[in-house]
Amino acid sequence: MAALSVARSTRPRADPLQPVLYGAMLVVMTLALVPFVWAFLTSLKPEKQVFAFPPQLLPNPATLYNYGRAVDHGLLLALFNSTVIALTTVGLVLVAGSLAAYALARITFRGSQLVLFLIIAPMMIPGLVNLVPTYIVMAKLGLLDSYQGLILIYWVHSLPLAIWILRAFFQTVPGELEDAAAVDGASRLQCLWSIILPLSQPALAAVALLVFLNAWNEFVIASIMTSSALMRTAQVFLYLNMTDVGVNWGEMMASALAINLPVLALFLLLQRRFIAGLTAGALRF
């Protein structure tokens, strides 16, 4: 078999290990996809087929009933909440992050080393450690169960990494461009806005995606910060539906897939940026 496929291969130096490689790749891809496919099939099944053993492979008849139930239980509001929170966080991180990163990349001022340390230090503190104090502070500020509270925390948690990535990228932009602009009377802010930011689109996109992904997928902080049904983020909605309503697996799978769809779509569209962010983000966690 192996010899045959090598002989057929059009490549000049075909690898005798290729069938093994393809086999292993197939196994890995199957393992990665089966849970999603099974969740999808379950989500399309009427309740009686969900709780059948042995399970039927394909839903018969396929129905969107479970998606309707999820919507009745507040799926759309949860998705809306998560969208507002994640997008606002991305915006705030990009603004404050690029300002700080620019200052740290270009301007040497008294205490700039200390400032850099203050910004980077939180990356060494795992979020779990700050959970209780953050909760108490937010309770005292009256920010529990509000968009503002969650956005504030996500903003603060995302900034160090964003500044770290952006600062490194800004430093690769040649300073002569700004010098020329400065001669023409451009201010620092104008330099940042019209020279640095347009040249830094790849880094900005990577940061935006990473921040969006983290904010969208975050659960622990969201679970302690939100108490009312109106404020639930998508992840909290999913978890609470599992424990509150009893487990209707068809509906749970429908919700889970709907909630996963935005990040999955973003990933499939912008994979390169995602991976750039992930590799840069290795310095965190």
Next chain:
Amino acid sequence: MVAPAVVVITAFSLLPTLYGVLVSLYRVEFVELLNFVGLRNYSEVLGDPRFWNSVRVSFTFTGCSVALTFVGGFGLALLGNQRVRFRGAFRTIALLPWVTSYVVTYLIFRWILNSDFGLLNAVLVEGAGLPRVSWLGDPGLALGALVGVDVWRAAPYAMVLLLAGLQGIPQELYEAASIDGATRVRAFFALTLPLMRPTIMVLLVLLTIVDFNVVVAMLVLTGGGPGAATEAMSLRMYYEAFTYTRMGPASAIAMIIFAANLVLSGVYMRLLRTERYS
């Protein structure tokens, strides 16, 4: 320009950590610090057998998960680094678990591992004629299931970092080795592994810190059960704080976790430094 970032980070990230130290030394009623009790929260935590159980769970889970994720991730990276067709599709699909949130991942697996109607038992019973297994009802199996799902989720992440490392190795080295008659296996142990050492070290410590701090995995898949068989330190802290509203002891556990993390971060930074100078 840097002021907004510094102010919010200091106010809502650095100061809370210090405040957390304070909370761990107080008797706390809901969110009010009542009176200073010194180390009493710590002695209460350290005298609790459930805490020591959670330490054991944390270390078992983290150790197994990191080791298997590393091996699996390395396998994926080696596969993803081959010059074969469909390499792009392979990398994309292998990464899907990574973009999926913890809650979604563990929920889907809770359904797959369901002892009555789950896919895995269906395959076992119908496919192989084996008896049903109560995956999440048996202490050992539940911890094993947690590790398994964690590896499924984290191996792609390991793959990305290791791939970056693999691609940094100059191809000429392999050509030279092959001219000298080295086999693939020999080239792997003599070239790839030593050259990847910095990446490997960083990855191992990153994975360790993530696994050590994970809450959602246990919360969604097992709730810490059966009994307290999968109740890690992180989950124990979450329950103390937000189920029993015992913020004092919870903060003490958080500080113990923090100390463990600092040790790990120290190791991490030292490794990064050796990477830079060697």
